[in-house]
Amino acid sequence: MRADRLVATLLLLQQRRQVTAAEVARELEVSERTARRDLDALATAGVPVYSVQGRGGGWRLVGGARTDLSGLTSGEARALFLVAGPAADATPAVRAALRKLVRALPEPFREQAEAAAASVVTDPQPWGSDGTRRPPPPFLDVLQESVVRGVQVRLGYVDGSGATSTRTVHPWGLVAKGPTWYLVGGTGAGRRTFRVDRVSSVDPTDDPVDRPEDFDLAASWREIADEVHRRRxxxxxxxxxxxxxxxxxxxxxxxxxxxxxxxxxxxxxxxxxxxxxxxxxxxxxxxxxxxxxxxxxxxxxxxxxxxxxxxxxxx
CATH class of the missing domain: 3.30.70 (Alpha-Beta Plaits)
Structure with a gap:
């Protein structure tokens, strides 16, 4: 269960000040490759983890060791849940683990942590053979922030034919489909999906998002993906x-x-x-x-x- 592993890795770093991927692998009974991938995921998401190269190197937390999750800042808690929460097929055990992690956080951080955990879905199977690794698109971070904060955005967009437009979008969630990121959101024309690498500008507003009460990002993405498969x-x-x-x-x-x-x-x-x-x-x-x-x-x-x-x- 990745949520358990990520927080266990974070706690190891807090307790020991520095760990190697081999030590994390032994403690959590996973492969060294999996341990390294989890450490990379924490660092990529914004948790202040960095690697020290060379003899005596390993992985450390910026600012030294902490003893529990209450030492996280609001941004660090949100970043942790962005990587702990994404799963189109999260099991009940994983969801239970996330609920426990939320209860361990300071009260002011809980709402944003819960929003972060539900804001991203990972669908690892790419469309067709498009499995090429790519860097994250330029506006991914600001869109994640808008989803978690629950604010509307003015979105500049270039569609597949090259036509440009600017529209107000209610960002409901983000999906990583293989190497490609998508924004799922509401517009005046209903639910729409936008490729994040075609976004040309993002201007967050202070207006709250209008999200259907029964909206479920994973279920919504399954509907979208099924429709795309039928068209293709x-x-x-x-x-x-x-x-x-x-x-x-x-x-x-x-x-x-x-x-x-x-x-x-x-x-x-x-x-x-x-x-x-x-x-x-x-x-x-x-x-x-x-x-x-x-x-x-x-x-x-x-x-x-x-x-x-x-x-x-x-x-």
């Missing part, structure tokens, strides 16, 4: 899959796979989405051992043509 992959192939083939389909198609109910012969109904018939048939052709495509006809025709070409080439 409009063709649906229906198929029957043997049960032991489902893990293979899940690995290969991820969110493009929908699993239905069982059939009388023991197989499982599935739907796989794709861009067009020929590409989708190419993806399915190697799965003939587990999958029988039942429609649409154009996908079956491409599969049959692929089969004939394979027999001709390798007979």
């Amino acid at each position: 992959t409009p063709l649906e192939a229906r198929a029957l899959c043997v049960p032991h083939g489902l893990p293979i389909l899940r690995r290969g198609f991820g969110g493009r796979l929908e699993v239905g109910g069982p059939t009388p012969d023991g197989r499982v109904e599935v739907v796989v989405r794709g861009r067009d018939a020929s590409v989708l048939a190419g993806e399915l052709a190697g799965l003939v051992e587990w999958v029988e495509v039942t429609g649409p006809p154009e996908v079956r025709e491409h599969l049959a043509a692929t089969g004939r070409a394979i027999v001709e080439r390798y007979r």
Whole structure:
């Protein structure tokens, strides 16, 4: 549970003044790579953690050791919860851990810490093959601050066609989709999603955000992502899959796979989405051992043509 690990790492730093990634790994029973990644996450989010290179080096807190969470400043508490809270699939145990952390904070910091924990969702699977690491976009920090403070912003934006606009946005939350950041917010036209790397300016106002009472960032993002997937992959192939083939389909198609109910012969109904018939048939052709495509006809025709070409080439 990352929330537990992050605060445990912070407390180790407060108690020992300096730790190495290897020491954190031993204490928390994780890999050294995971420990280093958590230390980097704390530093990147603004918690005053820095590394000392060379012999006798390690990780330290700016200003020396502290004994408990009550020593955090308001900004440090918010930064901690920005990295402890993000999770599209946070488990009940993680949510319970965050509630405990909130209770450990000084009273004036609790509201912003809770807001920070709910302000970001991490969806690690990038769109398609876009997994290239990129630096955070320029206006990410000020947008995070606006989400946590709950204030409207005047947003300058350049859309995908290059058209520029300025509008008032109620920032409800931020999503990291692979390497790409998105702002989810309310506008005069309803809920909208903005790529943060297309934001050209941000001017926070003192006007409070109007947020639906039942708004849930993780649930809202799932709706948005599902709609994007449907637009990017409009063709649906229906198929029957043997049960032991489902893990293979899940690995290969991820969110493009929908699993239905069982059939009388023991197989499982599935739907796989794709861009067009020929590409989708190419993806399915190697799965003939587990999958029988039942429609649409154009996908079956491409599969049959692929089969004939394979027999001709390798007979």
